[in-house]
Amino acid sequence: MGPDLVLFRVARKELQLFFASPVAWMFLASFLAVCLFVFFWVEAFFARNIADVRPLFEWMPLLLIFLSAALTMRSWSEERRSGTLEHVLTLPVSLWQFVLGKFIACALVLMLALAGTLLLPLTVEGIASLDWGPVAAGYLATFLLGCSYLSVGLFVSSRTDNAIVSLIGSVALCGLLYLAGSELLLGFFGGSAAEFLRLMGSGARFESITRGVLDLRDLYYYFAITAVFLGLNIFALERGRWSERSNSHHRSWRFGVTLVVLNLLLAALWLHKLPGVRTDLTEGKLYSLSEPSETLLTQLEEPLLIRGYFSERSHPLLAPLVPQLRDLLREYAVTGAGKIRVEFVDPAEDAAAEKQANEEYGIQATPFQVADRYQSALVNAYFNVLIQYGNEKEVLGFSDFIEVKMAAGGDPEVLLRNPEFDITRAIRDVLYRYRSGGELFDQISKPVTLRAYVSDDSKLPQLLVDYRDAIRREAEALVPNSQNKFSIDFVEPEAKGGAEAARILEEWGFQPMITALGDENEFYFYLTLEDDHQVIQLPTGRFDSSDFSDALEAGLRRFASGFTRTIALALPGSSQPRGGMPPQGHSFGTLQQTISQDHSILMEDLTDGSVDASADLLIVMAPETLEAKALFAVDQYLMRGGTVIVATSPRSIETRGTALQLRRVDSGMEDWLAHQGIRVEDTVVLDDRQAAFPVPVLRRVGEYEFRDMQFVDYPYLLDIRDDGLNPDHPITQGLPNLTVGWASPLSVSPQENIESTTLLSSSDKAWLSAQSDVMPTVTDSGHSSFSGAGKPRQKAEVGVLLSGEFTSFFDEVPTPAASANDDLNEDREVETPSTALISKSPSSSRLIVVSSNDFASDQVLSGVIAASGTQYFGPLEFLMNAVDWSLQDSSLMNIRSRAHFNRTLPALPKNMQARIEYANYAGALIFLIVIYAVWLLQRRRREKQLGRVLL
Template sequence: MTTILRITKKEFGAFFSSPIAFIFIGVFLAATLFIFFWVEKFFATNIAEIRPLFSWMPILMIFLTAAVTMRLWAEERRAGTLEFLLTSPVSPCDLVLGKFFACLWLVGVSLILTLPLPVTVSFLGPLDWGPVLGGYVATMFLAAAYIAIGLFVSVKSDNQIVSLITSSLICFLFYLIGSDMLIGFFGNRGAELLQLLGSGSRFESITRGVIDLRDLYYYLAIMGVFICLNIYALEKIRWADNPVNSRHRSWQLATALLIANFIAANFWLAPIGQLRADMTHGQIYSISETTRSYLGQLKEPLLIRGYFSAQTHPLLAPLVPRLRDLLAEYAVAGGDRVHVEFIDPTEHPDLEQEAGQKYGIRPVPFQTASKYQAAVTNSYFDLLIQYGDQFEVLGFRDLIEVKVQGDQDLQVELRNPEYDITRSIKKVLYSYQGGGDLFATIAKPVTFTGYFSPDDRLPNELVTLKQSISELTAEMKKEGGEHFTATVVDPDGGDGNIAKKLENEYGFRPMALSILDTRSFWFYMTLSSGDEIVEIPLPEDLSKESIKRAMETGLKRFGAGFAKTIALNTPRPQPPMPQYGMMEPPGPQFNVLHQLLEKEHKIVDTDLASGHMPEEADLLMVVSPESMTDKQLFGMDQFLMQGGTVVIAASPYTIGVRNGLTADNKPTGLEEWLKFHGITIGDKLVMDDRNSAFPIPVQRKVGAFTVQETKLVNYPYFVDIRPDGMNQESGLMTGLNQLTMTWPSPISVDHDKNKERKVTRLLESSDDSWLSTSTTITPDFQTYGEAGFAAGDDRDRQLLAVSVEGKFTSYFAGKPSPLAAAEAMTAADPATATDKSEETKGVITRQIDHSPESARIIVFGSSTFASDDAISISSSTMQTSYLNPVQMLTNTADWSLEDRGLLSIRGRGHFSRTLLPMSRDMQMVCEYLNYALAATGLVLIWFIKRNIVRRNEKHSLALLQESFGRI
């Protein structure tokens, strides 16, 4: 090793004794920075990542390493020193390795000078350092492989130009084998084989942030093969013109065996996918403990079947091996309970027919190109997850994420494969369990308590319902055994302590048939398990089937493995105008939110107009409310009093974006209800210097003509919230690095009213935000210049989302029920009075005055941030699907329902790490700063080299003086 190190130092110093090293490093830095900022358009893509730095590295290294190695042996031949080296007491292996490591050191120094680039990006956004580390490791291994090739070519030629061209061609051939331009002509299997042989495809695999032993060994194998060939070539030069003998044949055999072993080990390692390290933040390419926990709940075999056609779109083909590797981990983690298979439906007609008829899987037309012509190919790119009789299908639109970088330049990545697959597993698992034994997943015994008055005090409908409840509890007792008990208590019995306890602790109070009826009675139901108590709502139709659903919903809250139900209240589309048959300008729509919530939960749309919540609801989500009535407030209020969670996304302003930007101040109807609970949504809009872009139509004068253009401007009403404005400790922000709140209003909390409740500030604007009362939300560039709006003076952080948890008092406590009041008005109006038989049914005025400690209100100060329009605007601006707002509400639902399994792996998409908003000047400063740092690095190297040369000269001079002195 000492000899190798001395040769390495000598060769490394030789690079800097001429301009070769400085030319190499300068060209390398100029090329990488130009590619990063200009070719890959770093600021335009708006993603905090360094992969553009490495995207062209496999091609760039071909020419740079060929230029460095072309002279190493060819120069020795030309200068006539090769024969001297080969006859010296230094082995050819030491000579080859010394030159090899010298070249590798030069590449290492060049890469060190690029480190300011990732450091700069880390200040501009949430950079994941895993892919950065993977990129540098991949570059060193790639450069080592190319250097070994260049050294071998150099020793076979005494012409530097020939050596440069030949080594470039060989390296380019290795790159071409696995490139997209070639694998598009082959099917999935052929493409996967070519990717295993291609230096570029292996490089891309590591730069994702996954360091796989198979990929690293691939480069080691190339190094080993060509270093062996290099050593053998030097030995052959030493034998020149000598007769062949046994020593020569031994060298040939040993070299052949070494090369064969290097190559064979690749095939031996190919099926081993467990020897890898996922360096990405959150390990987005590996299965997590969350996934393992769901797989551990499997009682029946789970089938995961991939339907992938041999011929598919070239951008999708490289994703298939990644899915194979990931699903192989599922198979290992699930053991015998998970069966993974991949098929080409065109080769299995019976399975293709089953896929279409049973699972609704159809081929998708993709434009492809074969060796002979361009065509439209109908191909499959689907995953089937089946458990028992339940199944979910993931198509290519569910699995991929697309980033548009130009008119025809697309970047396609797997969006978040573990989340998509595990979510589907969870859904089929819970759906299957939901049809089975309710008590199988409940750890602690459950007690049903019915607080019922005697039959002679109950209305006839409740007497019948009481009998149905008795039958249901008997059935559940038989099903649950010791896990279920049922008791019935008369609150008015004894000394009345039970009635007092119900009123003080639960907020229950006697019911009445109507507001005009003086007779009262008790009819409440609870389920308790351990310390948790769930109140069973009285169904609106008082039927046995409805009360059964309500009781099953209550039981599912105690068990694991059941899908939760979310009652969703969103604006309804406007009906056509009768006289013209035209549509009114539609309000905000929330179809994307509905679709995303529906992937994990059961969604029940409700308008709350009846004053009742759906019996099966576990959570109420009210988005963009307008002029809510007392009945709607009562339904929401009583759900809160039952210990439920109410999520509200509201603002006093209605925003219109379809026919120009408009803002109208319209009441939500929630103002007094929220204020009663100590929460106020301010009648202002928050503006922030830290904001997201918005496409604004701008008119420009060109002579006598007016040209209208669309311009991306920094829009202060789009508040850009980063981790410093998110409550990371709550767990609700898991997977979110950025969130845009559109046209938000500030939230204030009355801490006197909430001093006994838990108040959690969830989202805040930056310190550079201010409030505005203006309803003019269109920028005025003529008046206010580039900013478009007047800047506020009183700047401070504004609360944009808050959670309040604890014991609440009903807004209607001490007031007559709105439902009973409506019934009284109907009964008093002869025009609407019903017959005697209908009137006796009446309305049961069931009202709870206090909630348990588990009740929670979560408020977001924006009614539009999760709307389809806002998502569409942000997606078009970022040139990729932007789902952070709806993921925020999905996180909120899971967090509130204690169903937080998928929170840790949701929102980990490749394109979710956006840059901080910055001006054009700031972008230029960052760009030119990196140019300056690269130049400074070159100058620093020159100073170090000069100091080393001067030190060596002084040392040599001292030795000479000492020698002459002795003479």
């Protein structure tokens, strides 16, 4: 009889015995019941609000201990008790075939149990977008973990004839494997001992795989555990064939088994010392270096140092993250191909290193509170990464790396948020700062021309003649050191019958200037920087040559790569007359902090009528009552080829006591936006696809009214996902979902030569409202008072992008009397009257409008965070993607939104949540019924075959 036939017969016999007794059915029913209970009740799937199935796998290392022990407890002990083991031992067949046959049967039952849980990920996929990589890895990890526990159970069962003893022994031994790497035991150890125990524990390896990373070291660990205990199982049975007298055959078996076990364990230790051979299954490769990171590393010209400061004893929630971070840092070293040196330091063990970290790099230990069975104490631990390039450095701490999700029971779930983004951003920043201290033209790839459209001396005032000569000398001084990437071209627009004047008027709207109102002497004085891709205008300011060098350098930086960009941010109050106060509820501290992490931030005051010349992009948040000078500044910045991002709406949320109301807002930009082809309607969008928000709720009980703060599915908070995010545009294609509050619908009718792109839109189940009272009322049954029943449903645009050749709003209305030149000294009787404006923009100009004043305010962000239980930066990610795309810096766009907790569930009514939960219970029951029906059919078929043989 061939080995494969023996294996098949043993496995088939074991399966028949399993399903002929209550063992298999109890195993399957218990497994599915516990999984569903943990998923929906213990981990509170809907309250957790994350579109993943991590709750399904988190309890598997503990759950499988008991279930695997119950499945294997009778495998050999029953054979030993009934006396059939002696028959097996006397057969002329190798015992490994019987051991593997029983193991395969148990593994098939485990696979069948796992198949019964597949309805859970299918349910999540039906609700939201599910990353199937961690799901596949989770099932693989569960199967491998189960196989290792099954091998332990089979070994223990082979050592006793009592099934209860086998059950207890298996639970104890598997429990020790799990306990070795658990935080409960690691708290008593520190440093290398804790790290070694974590590597030996079955749970730590399991968590590594379930996050979506298949590491050869983790896979081999489970293979080694399974092989060791199956080998011990074979050896235990083989000893039953021996006589009591020891001989060379017995010694050979002992030596061989010992050698195999030691080799398996030593191979595991040897693999741990090698660089990880792994595959990242997550969507977007969350745990691997992405292409933007690899591209950035190719730009390194000097050695880069990455040093991790990690304490051996740290907070128990941070300790498991250290190996993950170390693996990622090692990938930077491998990808850097010799240009990156990675070091790991424990400052507690190296006083000199700790002193250097404290004094030279400003790295300080963070106090964490830890507790064990006997005391609670503070531990000063390091969890920092230093990035150093030349004399530039950046330090990242635990607050930059971790992301916390509060579970329903109040226990925090801590993961690395998006470490590649933070590390790559830090590398980019030190690289750019280092380059900025070098040659500007090293970073310019295409030749740039300073083209000055200037009239001849006879038409220019003497002030402008002097200014022209000064800037010509300054520009010519740059040419020799420009590596042939900078040239100067002075053009006289009136020459050749004014053909050039007609062209620049047609293409860019450059109109003739005059020295004073009523003066008939017209002239031109415009400065541009041009390459084969874009044209930008340099501001002439007060025609002061001392300002020209800064304006020229700022302009050239817009053609260079590898420099930190400057973002001009105009917030409420800064665009109003001095003394204006920010409107209630409008604070943007988180936005300011986010911008400053990636770019230089400039708080822009638009009331002076101009945007700072160093600004690479302008963001205007929640404007109110913009005066003509402020509007003129925005208009002319766009006309000069800049990008303007505006978040505005005629309505804005405010609190009055405990009530929520929408107040009317006069942004001052309505006519300007309408001129550019965008009209923001004076209504607000509500949507059935909504997010939860903490709001004061009016609760009625009989004749009484009560006001409570509750998390309410709030239709004014649009949950934009799937088709609501433009999948084809780089700004939105990487975002999983986005929450936009109190947004107004946009009507877009772009002018000729303007391209319109919808970025954000509601679902087709949205409706409009003009009511000011937006405070929800909850009925006795717990339902919100807001409903779109009977109202026309429509899809509403709430975020658009316009690009192309814009025309100036001030071509049709008077230019503000005060201009950028109104501060000239009186002896320089030069003014810039209303005709001295840019009336047409180059094609590189862009205008992005989001129709919500509260789009990225601190109040909305904190409310969504409180409702979801996790950090939420969707609006900020959208804005930063828009900034990077506009500035043609895509190095971080593809990895910015790759956080773990960013896949949230859409808002679902309570009755829908209940139906989904009950449907999973019903699905598990149907699964068991189907398995039972298949087993009955198979049994009847076997009985018929047996009947024919007997006849």
